[in-house]
Amino acid sequence: MAGSTLEIKNLHVAIEGEEILTGVNLTINGGEFHAVMGPNGTGKSTLASAIMGHPKYEITEGEVYIDGKDVLEMEVDERAQAGLFLAMQYPSEISGVTNSDFLRSSINARREEGDEISLMKFIKEMDGTMDLLEMDKNMAQRYLNEGFSGGEKKRNEILQLMMLKPAIAILDEIDSGLDIDALKVVSKGINQMRDDNFGCLIITHYQRLLNYITPDKVHVMMKGRIVKSGGPELAQRLEDEGYDWIKQELGIEDETVGQKA
Amino acid sequence: MTVEISLGYDKEYVSKFSAGLNEPEWMKTLRLDALQQAERLPMPKPDKTKIDRWNFTKFTHDLRGEKMESLAELPDQIKNFIDQDKAEQNLMIQRDQRPAYASLSKSLKDKGVIFTDMKTAVNENSDLVEKYYMKDGIQVDEHRLTALHAALMNGGVFVYVPENVQVEEPLQAIFWQEDPEAALFNHVIVVADKNSSVTYVENYISHNKEDEEAVTNILTEVFAHDNAKVSFGAVDNLGAGTTTYVNRRGVADRDAKIEWALGQMNDGYTISENYTYLMGENSLGDAKTVSVGRGNQKQNFTARIVHYGKASEGYILQHGVMKDKATAIFNGIGKIEHGASKSNAEQESRVLMLSKDARGDANPILLIDEDDVTAGHAASVGRVDPMQLFYLMSRGMSQKEAERLVIHGFLAPVVNQLPIEAVKEQLTQVIEGKVN
Ligand SMILES: Nc1ncnc2c1ncn2[C@@H]1O[C@H](COP(=O)(O)OP(=O)(O)OP(=O)(O)O)[C@@H](O)[C@H]1O
Ligand SMILES: [Mg+2]
Numbered sequence: 035m036a037g038s039t040l041e042i043k044n045l046h047v048a049i050e051g052e053e054i055l056t057g058v059n060l061t062i063n064g065g066e067f068h069a070v071m072g073p074n075g076t077g078k079s080t081l082a083s084a085i086m087g088h089p090k091y092e093i094t095e096g097e098v099y100i101d102g103k104d105v106l107e108m109e110v111d112e113r114a115q116a117g118l119f120l121a122m123q124y125p126s127e128i129s130g131v132t133n134s135d136f137l138r139s140s141i142n143a144r145r146e147e148g149d150e151i152s153l154m155k156f157i158k159e160m161d162g163t164m165d166l167l168e169m170d171k172n173m174a175q176r177y178l179n180e181g182f183s184g185g186e187k188k189r190n191e192i193l194q195l196m197m198l199k200p201a202i203a204i205l206d207e208i209d210s211g212l213d214i215d216a217l218k219v220v221s222k223g224i225n226q227m228r229d230d231n232f233g234c235l236i237i238t239h240y241q242r243l244l245n246y247i248t249p250d251k252v253h254v255m256m257k258g259r260i261v262k263s264g265g266p267e268l269a270q271r272l273e274d275e276g277y278d279w280i281k282q283e284l285g286i287e288d289e290t291v292g293q294k295a
Numbered sequence: 296m297t298v299e300i301s302l303g304y305d306k307e308y309v310s311k312f313s314a315g316l317n318e319p320e321w322m323k324t325l326r327l328d329a330l331q332q333a334e335r336l337p338m339p340k341p342d343k344t345k346i347d348r349w350n351f352t353k354f355t356h357d358l359r360g361e362k363m364e365s366l367a368e369l370p371d372q373i374k375n376f377i378d379q380d381k382a383e384q385n386l387m388i389q390r391d392q393r394p395a396y397a398s399l400s401k402s403l404k405d406k407g408v409i410f411t412d413m414k415t416a417v418n419e420n421s422d423l424v425e426k427y428y429m430k431d432g433i434q435v436d437e438h439r440l441t442a443l444h445a446a447l448m449n450g451g452v453f454v455y456v457p458e459n460v461q462v463e464e465p466l467q468a469i470f471w472q473e474d475p476e477a478a479l480f481n482h483v484i485v486v487a488d489k490n491s492s493v494t495y496v497e498n499y500i501s502h503n504k505e506d507e508e509a510v511t512n513i514l515t516e517v518f519a520h521d522n523a524k525v526s527f528g529a530v531d532n533l534g535a536g537t538t539t540y541v542n543r544r545g546v547a548d549r550d551a552k553i554e555w556a557l558g559q560m561n562d563g564y565t566i567s568e569n570y571t572y573l574m575g576e577n578s579l580g581d582a583k584t585v586s587v588g589r590g591n592q593k594q595n596f597t598a599r600i601v602h603y604g605k606a607s608e609g610y611i612l613q614h615g616v617m618k619d620k621a622t623a624i625f626n627g628i629g630k631i632e633h634g635a636s637k638s639n640a641e642q643e644s645r646v647l648m649l650s651k652d653a654r655g656d657a658n659p660i661l662l663i664d665e666d667d668v669t670a671g672h673a674a675s676v677g678r679v680d681p682m683q684l685f686y687l688m689s690r691g692m693s694q695k696e697a698e699r700l701v702i703h704g705f706l707a708p709v710v711n712q713l714p715i716e717a718v719k720e721q722l723t724q725v726i727e728g729k730v731n
Contacts, residue, residue, distance in 0.1 A: 086685075086689050087685075087689075090681075095565060109688070109694075110688035110689055111688040111689075111691055111693050111697075114690055114691035115691050119690075120689050122689075126680070126683045126686040128683050128686070129704050129705070130703060130704025130705055130708060135700070136690075136700065139690075139692055139696060143692045143693065143696060169483075190597070222596075247585050
């Protein structure tokens, strides 16, 4: 089979002793686009960060594998090297490091010493990708995310995605704060990645993104786990009716996690 | 208090040493007076750093070092500091306190520019050197180390730029300590006479290990006379076994400018003081420093600008990175004397700590005895943000590479602003070496 497989099995995650994820099961194969939706504070970003290895999140139970390799045993950089990518909901700003130096270091980190990408090739690739994402060329020489507008940060995450070409990407609210034109551009970038060798987990609150990027599967998260899965029509129903019907169906009163009443 | 500086370097030794260099009487007298003072003066007291157990007084003083016929003889570690593509070098290399190589372009010589080793200058330009040597810049009797320096000075350079001469190409001095134990008492004087300008860049280099103990005691005096401009760049890169006292002092007259670009990259215990006296009206002092500490290093950095002249401007910008178990104190002091109205003092000190055992301390201080002035300061001391490392590592970079980028980023605002291109490049190279 082409592409990679990310398997998440019964994942429990705690932050500062408090359980936030309460047993997530999800498998993403190369070629598949999954959308994860759910009300605020239900654990979506926690899932994304825990998979990538954020130091604050403690895995209390469960397993994560990429192509059969134990992800939870890996350092953050090893997870990236294994094919994972996380477009963050709130990307860090790093002063003094230019976007282009950062990107080049990221690309070279995946290559053997002595086999670094040539400057010419790098610039060509970056220029081309920035054109496609309709980014201003001077963004390459600006310090990483520093002073970037919300929308610029999101585009910049997609720029990285496209240049690093991971096997499995997790996009955490890549659409939040985007105007309609930016949404189209970002979607274009993500769609361009679509092939059998690329799997994607898209966290979003809005159907609007899914109008441009059609997911194969849609999952709903509440109380720190996936409570419902379906096809694209599920997203449409959430857009039309909200989450109450699911809560009723499942008898959930408070959908958030971790809050002590 | 015990006085352990006798150590064989007594009156007789100093007289002989001076005679061996054929020094004029004034220098011999200055040395002998200083030696006497060294015995009674206290050690300097850098703010918040205890130095009583640092070795400043046990060393081998005699001259070593051999001449070189060409730059090709230099080891690569030294060559890296030189731009060898240049057709005409204005370059002085001192090897273990001995002048080993010197060249100055003919056009500068013709204009009366002096760029020579201190021993030669003391003989050949005796009056001129005497006029500046430890008079209005650094005083012999400031503390034991200044006095000891005056008694035992054994290297350095003298730069003089005559009135109205603009030196376009930088002058570069390399002070290379090849012998891991030779002590360096280096004295540098840079004089820019009225309406002149010069860029001077110096490198202190040694590769001694932590257990190869050496002592370095460096005094530097920079004079910018009316409307002159001196850009002074330095990359200090002394080995882990070297204990360093370095004091760089500037005196700016009316409308004069002194810009310091200091890469404080030693690997050993270091006290680095950089004072600028803004004597003249409308004079300017600008001190930019970057530092990286690693291993078990303890360091104390002081940048101090004192305003006497009206409408004088003083700027201090210090960025330091501390790794491993390194400790450093950064003092940024702006002092505006009574009468220096319309002056402006700005200072900024930032310290980034990379490990839990690293320590940094930033102390911006404003001392103002005049009402009609403007002043400002900013300081921060922080650890590297784990979210930044997570972000970088999530793109595939190792922790080391991620830290390397963060350090470069932290120092970049200073490095990028350094007024001297050569220093920028050298510094980037040295930082690279220290960070990896
Ligand atoms: N670093 C943290 N420290 C403390 N609590 C946290 C931390 N990260 C997440 N939480 C808590 O965990 C719960 C789930 O947060 P998470 O960010 O995963 O939600 P989300 O589903 O992504 O929400 P949103 O849609 O608003 O982005 C919240 O109650 C949140 O406050
Ligand atoms: Mg979230």
